Amino acid sequence: MRKNIGLIDKIIRIAVAIFVAILYFIGTINGTIALVLGVFALIMIFTSFLSFCPLYLPFGINTRKKAGK
Template sequence: MKTNMGIFDRVLRMLIAVAIVILYFTHFISGTVAVVLLVVTGIFILTSFIGFCPLYRTFGLHTNKSIT
């Protein structure tokens, strides 16, 4: 499994994940929307750490500059 995510993409996903967690703990979001967004947050964090996004591979995209 080769990395297909660049640094900018990984950092952006982490920032979005942190923002969603903050919104959840400040009770700005709740209910079903909160659960769905927390699942998305988990996916964002996981893909950011491993540097691989399955959807990118499916659509043939990559933001990693080292891949040609």
């Protein structure tokens, strides 16, 4: 499993997940949409900690900086 998520990508993913959590806890989102966004947020946090996104593979996306640059 090659790492394909860079630092900026990680920060954005975690920020979005935190934003979804805040929306849930202040009551802006609830019900099915809260469940769907919550699962999405958990996946974003999980992939940011692994530094690997399986959806990037088929498209050849890699947001990590090249070594030596």
